[in-house]
Amino acid sequence: MSATLSFTAPTEHGPQDVTLAYARVGTGEPLLLLHGIGHHRQAWDPVVDILATEREVIAVDLPGFGESAPLPSGLPHDLPTTGAVLAAFCAELDLDRPHVAGNSLGGLLALELGRTRLARSVTALSPAGFWTRTERRYAFGVLQGMRRTARSLPLPLVERLSRTALGRTALTSTIYARPGRRSPEAVVAETLALAHAEGFAQTLRAGRSVLFTHDVPGIPVTVAWGSRDRLLLPRQGVRAKRVVPGARLVRLPGCGHVPMNDDPALVARVLLDGSRPQEASAASTSFSTVGL
Known part of the structure; x- marks a missing residue:
């Protein structure tokens, strides 16, 4: 429910x-x-x-x-x-x-x-x-890059990429070892969730310490x-x-x-x-x- x-x-x-x-x-x-x-x-x-x-x-x-x-x-x-x-x-x-x-x-x-x-x-x-501090900077840099990408991609392009295993790999291989297993609908939804997450910047900022x-x-x-x-x-x-x-x-x-x-x-x-x-x-x- x-x-x-x-x-x-x-x-x-x-x-x-x-x-x-x-x-x-x-x-x-x-x-x-x-x-x-x-x-x-x-x-x-x-x-x-x-x-x-x-x-x-x-x-x-x-x-x-x-x-x-x-x-x-x-x-x-x-x-x-x-x-x-x-x-x-x-x-x-x-x-x-x-x-x-x-x-x-x-x-x-x-x-x-x-x-x-x-x-x-x-x-x-x-x-x-x-x-470690270096590992945190690396992870936060990757997350910020993922966020920028999600916000910059037009929805029709995200939907087109999600229809192929190669496209799903391009969109989600940072977090999944087997991105081809993720459904196209799920990939589109989580790309939009990342792009529209209003709490992202504040949460990442709070995580620095x-x-x-x-x-x-x-x-x-x-x-x-x-x-x-x-x-x-x-x-x-x-x-x-x-x-x-x-x-x-x-x-x-x-x-x-x-x-x-x-x-x-x-x-x-x-x-x-x-x-x-x-x-x-x-x-x-x-x-x-x-x-x-």
Whole structure:
């Protein structure tokens, strides 16, 4: 079910009225899905049906992305503010400490929700915040280039490119290792989502000072990284493991930065295992828990 929710979030800058778009499907323990910068909740479409067999899945457009309105004027799109908004969103939907999974920016937000005891488990796919200064500059430069390209291409050209595997590669190979698998309709939609993301510049600006340096004790944490991630390099997963020593570090062979499209079955399995008791999940995903 696709819907919008308007609510008041108690942020560090006072109560703020926010509207977020989301989709909700499935039954079971709640699993909140958070996408990356410039993307939208449909990034999770390749895995949602699998997840919904065991979880109530809530995929949300982050503030200023997809169909969600940007944060009110003057409110920073930073980690504390977005975390407070997501906490209020969960409270409005009566989601009592959901499992949380996120990709890239969403992975960083998932870890923050786990650190503040607002998640019962966390699965972070190529999470932001474990970079060196050089790696961050590289990633931000790539993202800004992708944004400029998305905004400069006429829609008819995007639609024409999306109809061929070569064209989909040209548009999305930075984030997908197997861009030919993405449907033409999805490629057009996510190119438009990147071009029209009102929160992009402010979110990227806020990320310049971000480093995730806290442990996330007391809950199951999984950090998974695509072996072919060209945006946030896989060695950052090793740093994440040092920061969160209790986390399972999982390698996603053949996957890029947004792995849900590259290997939906593997990613869905990692997400479901990540939201189970640690003993059971460790046993079932040991096949991919290796050095990066």
